[in-house]
Amino acid sequence: MRGDPVRGEKPRMTKVVILGGGVAGMSAAHELAERGLDVEVHEMRAIAGGKARSIWVPGSGTGGRHDLPGEHGFRFFPGFYRHLPDTMRRIPFPGNVNGVADNLVQATRFQIARDHGDDPVLVARFPRSLDEWYEAVRAILEARLGIPPREAIFFAIRILELLTSCDERRLGELEKVAWWDFTQAARMSLPYRTYLVIGLTRSLVAMRAEEGSTRTVGTILIQLLLDLLEPEGTLDRLLSGPTSEVWLEPWRAHLASLGVAYHTEHEVVGIDVAGGGISSVTIEKSDGTTFTTTGDYYVSCLPVERMVALLTPAMIALDPGLDLLRRLQTEWMNGIQFFLADDVPLVHGHTIYADSPWALTSISQAQFWRRSLSGYGDGTIRGVLSVDVSDWETPGILFHKPAKELATKDEVKDEVWAQVLRSFSPEVASRLSGSMRSWFLDDSIVWPNPNTVENLEPLLVNTIDSWRDRPESKTRIPNLFLASDYVRTHTDLATMEAANEAARRATNHVLDAIASPGPRCGVWPLEEPACFVPFKVVDQWRYRQGRPNLFHRCG
Structure with missing residues (x-):
């Protein structure tokens, strides 16, 4: 709550205007509305959910x-x-x-389909029965991927190097190294490059191995491997x-029950600045008419290419770091x-x-x-x-x-x-x-x-050394916060999980700004096995001494 109400009137609620109604926008609206704030969402598409939405094939339904x-x-x-x-x-x-x-x-299960060859089927979770153990071992033995044993061992040691690298090394060193170079793909066999380097990066994180940051690719790969090895986990x-049927429309209905005003076919076409902060945003409706809306705080959940198009000299003057968004890259x-x-x-x-x-x-x-x-x-x-x-x-x-x-x-x-x-x-x-x-x-x-x-909807990719160009959720503009997959998060990959985490961070900043006594959103780091903590402590000392990771020269 904010402001001094006139006697007999209810106190005015803090109003938050959310730009974009994809997973990040819906997540931010959910968290803010649960905490009693007045929330207004503006989504460009006719269907809620952004990239996650179902796209109903026009005219394909007949007979009701x-x-x-x-x-x-x-x-x-x-x-x-x-x-x-x-x-x-x-x-x-x-x-x-x-x-x-x-x-x-x-x-x-997951399958590796190969041109005119056998297509090995591998388990996508830790085996839970004797039959699954038998199937898992047999699939590995019969896969015939053609990766030389020495190269497979080398790759495993590279994963071990990642697991034992401290956070300082990951950010200061591995963020600046391409996955292609870290895995030494250029000197390896074609099967090694196909399955372990090119295939993993293109299929899982939609980026070229030559461009993807080792910190990003390696961190996500570790998480997927841990999912596979966790007895109660799932890949x-x-x-x-x-x-839309089993997630997004029920979500939109729940937001409405919380009092959220979620508007579709409302495209954000302008962000106005006055008095050292955001004063209003301009919205264009599907019929081409425009109007302005105002709030106490604004959370931009727009993808990077749309946010860049809305940046103005006045915004960059208040927060020069926003101009770095232009350096971020997208892929299809x-x-x-x-x-x-x-x-x-x-x-x-x-x-x-x-x-x-x-x-x-x-x-x-x-x-x-x-x-x-x-x-x-x-x-x-x-x-x-x-x-x-x-x-x-x-x-x-x-x-x-x-x-x-x-x-x-x-x-x-x-x-x-x-x-x-x-x-x-x-x-x-x-x-x-x-x-x-x-x-x-x-x-x-x-x-x-x-x-x-x-x-019209490309995907952000985390290229080499792009972390320094990505912003925190809290900007230098006091009433503007960012919640999109380009925001710095633990997840560190353009995913629905990163969008949700960024929305939680933005929500917490809004709550801090209004000095809310209510609970903050949970934000959790990625988990890795505790057995590697001593190695990371040693690696931190080695990194500060300018020395390589213990496993760097192995293999």
Whole structure:
């Protein structure tokens, strides 16, 4: 509460205006509204959730059925996520004890699909039975990845070096080293580069190994490995239905019950400064009309490319650090869905297409969904193969061009489908080909002019030494806070988890600004095994002495 109320009137609530209604914006609105603040959200899209939203295929539903569920890309919830599941447990969902968090389904396998070869299936969680132990060991022995034993040992030692490196070394040294160089990929075999260097970075963090920071790639890889090795952990969780149905729309309804005013088709087109702070923001509605709105505090949850476009000289004068946002880089990682007449569940989890030039990954979704797909489209669809394309700059196998140089959506579809089919046996490829009835490419991929493709929703990537260019959630503008995946967080990767963590940080800063006595949001660091703490203490001493990590010269 703030201000001195007139006798007989209620005290005026602190008003917070949130710019952007994706995962970060909804997370910030949730935390602030739970603590009694007046919250107003402005989202550009017609559907809540930003990149996480479902994208309903226009005109595909007939006979009273819902349109087919497309998406920007499939949603992936690793076991190390802690902030986002905590929020999800507080979003009510009919029949669920733990809210929408109970709509997360554990994947048990992942598959490495290879061109015209055997496709090893590996476990995606710590084995929980004798049969799973047998399957896990057999899969490793039969995978035949072709990585020379000496190189595999070298890679393991590199992971050990990361685990024993102190935080100072990670930030001061490894942040400035490319994952490609740290793993010495240039001198290693093709299988080593394919599976351990290029494949991991392109498929999991959507960046080139030559550009990705070792601190970021290595830290996330460690978390995924720990998820796999934790007896009660899980590497991979997926939603039990279309994202908007089983998560985002229930979330928006819950925000409304908390008093949040969530506006769609409201694009932020201007941020005004006066008196040493933000005075108002300008909003453009879908009909082209504009208006201004004001608040006591403002939380920008916009992606970096949109925030940069809104920066003004007046804002940079108040906080020169905001100008560094222009240095941050984005890449393309977008999805395409293939709708199948017969469900072809390739594996109970992710498929990584190791030999695909476009770094494809996919999920066969129907096996995880509680609701039958017969309720969507024309009623004949039984399966959805959702494919993420992580490399848009390497020539493909069909048109021999990068995705960015193709002229139409149909060409992108044909190229992706060709790479998918080539990665399986003739029998599986035939089943997929015979079942495919329609498809949908993320609608943020557009052709404003012939032969010119644009991506309206690119993905931030953590390139070498980019940490210094990324801001804290609290800016030098006293009533402006940042909550987006470019904000410095423990998660340190452009993910829904990072967006949620950034929103918690912004919420805490707002609460500090109004001297609220209420509880602050939980913010938790990534956890690593305690057994490595003594090594990190030693490494801190060595780093300050200018000496390398104990394991640096091993292997």
